[in-house]
Amino acid sequence: MAAQAVLRSSARARLLSGAFCAQRGGPALWQHHQNQRAFSNGKILVEMDEATGVAVMKMKSPPVNSLNLDFLTEFSISLEKLEIDRSCRGLILTSAVSKIFSAGLDITEMSGKSNEHYAAFWRAVQEMWLKLYGSNMVTIAAINGSSPAGGCLMALCCDYRIMADNPKFAIGLNETQLGIVAPFWFKDTMINTIGNRATELSLQLGQMYPAPEALKFGLVDKLVPEDKVQSAAAAAMSQWLSVPDHARQLTKSMMRKPAIDRLVKQREADINNFVSFISKDSIQKSLQIYMDRLKQKK
Numbered sequence: 569m570a571a572q573a574v575l576r577s578s579a580r581a582r583l584l585s586g587a588f589c590a591q592r593g594g595p596a597l598w599q600h601h602q603n604q605r606a607f608s609n610g611k612i613l614v615e616m617d618e619a620t621g622v623a624v625m626k627m628k629s630p631p632v633n634s635l636n637l638d639f640l641t642e643f644s645i646s647l648e649k650l651e652i653d654r655s656c657r658g659l660i661l662t663s664a665v666s667k668i669f670s671a672g673l674d675i676t677e678m679s680g681k682s683n684e685h686y687a688a689f690w691r692a693v694q695e696m697w698l699k700l701y702g703s704n705m706v707t708i709a710a711i712n713g714s715s716p717a718g719g720c721l722m723a724l725c726c727d728y729r730i731m732a733d734n735p736k737f738a739i740g741l742n743e744t745q746l747g748i749v750a751p752f753w754f755k756d757t758m759i760n761t762i763g764n765r766a767t768e769l770s771l772q773l774g775q776m777y778p779a780p781e782a783l784k785f786g787l788v789d790k791l792v793p794e795d796k797v798q799s800a801a802a803a804a805m806s807q808w809l810s811v812p813d814h815a816r817q818l819t820k821s822m823m824r825k826p827a828i829d830r831l832v833k834q835r836e837a838d839i840n841n842f843v844s845f846i847s848k849d850s851i852q853k854s855l856q857i858y859m860d861r862l863k864q865k866k
């Protein structure tokens with residue numbers, strides 16, 4: 569719990585000191601309506617049911633909820649706001665963009681930018697992972713669309729994953745297909761979910777799994793019809809919330825702390841690794857080719 573406590577207190581200090589707020593022009597405030605509360609800070613909408621203590625976080629950054637620096641900053645602020653709210657016990661993470669959960673890291677943030685920008689971007693990716701994977705809340709991903717790479721990572725950070733039963737929606741860590749490499753903490757998160765051998769296959773091949781296959785691999789826990797994803801997530805949440813918080817939280821921490829501690833210890837080295845890797849000409853070329861292909865498929 570120590571690393572988690574440090575993380576939580578440093579994030580809280582930053583939040584309260586307004587470091588994020590100054591950058592974003594102030595925190596979004598809760599709007600109250602009967603026993604519902606909501607806030608939105610542009611790319612993310614959070615609705616909280618005070619009766620159940622469950623918040624639904626909807627990513628709404630069209631066209632594909634790609635994770636750019638602004639999005640990641642808003643995401644971490646929103647999550648921290650819920651984390652320090654003692655009345656919030658559970659979080660359902662989903663998308664307000666049709667057919668897409670998240671397209672993963674915004675490739676344009678990793679192309680043609682300065683090393684300082686790459687470092688700031690990667691720190692924000694780390695922050696998102698540390699907060700979501702280390703959350704004390706029950707976290708359920710309601711995966712209502714495709715979810716490659718960083719989008720898959722977000723889902724894997726949650727405690728339980730429910731996906732729309734549509735073979736057109738795929739999920740996986742496809743980094744190698746872009747000519748890039750999932751870092752050790754992406755890999756650890758996947759190993760902790762589907763095991764070593766399945767992760768090795770999955771990562772080397774950069775495999776994207778259509779929903780039914782993702783279920784077979786254990787990458788998601790349950791498939792439901794597209795229009796039932798939110799209600800199934802709410803039902804699963806009430807089951808998870810029936811377990812006493814302290815026991816569940818300590819168990820979660822016991823399972824995840826080694827992975828979290830590894831990144832906390834090597835955070836700066838990991839940023840330097842990312843910057844020197846992503847700024848290589850050969851890697852920039854691979855990303856350019858991948859982006860060109862994405863645009864050409866239209």
Ligand SMILES: CCCCC/C=C\C/C=C\CCC/C=C/C(=O)SCCNC(=O)CCNC(=O)[C@H](O)C(C)(C)COP(=O)(O)OP(=O)(O)OC[C@H]1O[C@@H](n2cnc3c(N)ncnc32)[C@H](O)[C@@H]1OP(=O)(O)O
Nearest residue numbers: 631634671672673674675676716717718749751842845862
């Ligand atoms: C031992 C050594 C280790 C060294 C390692 C060190 C460090 C680690 C280094 C690197 C790690 C990086 C980790 C990276 C993680 C990632 O998340 S990379 C991103 C991967 N994402 C993808 O591959 C998704 C690509 N997108 C798609 O497959 C599709 O767009 C879709 C999400 C399935 C949606 O399809 P569709 O609905 O048909 O929409 P379009 O394809 O038409 O897309 C709409 C517009 O959005 C743009 N776009 C899509 N995805 C992204 C993205 N991820 N980033 C930025 N932009 C994206 C797309 O180009 C379209 O734009 P236009 O409308 O054409 O302008």
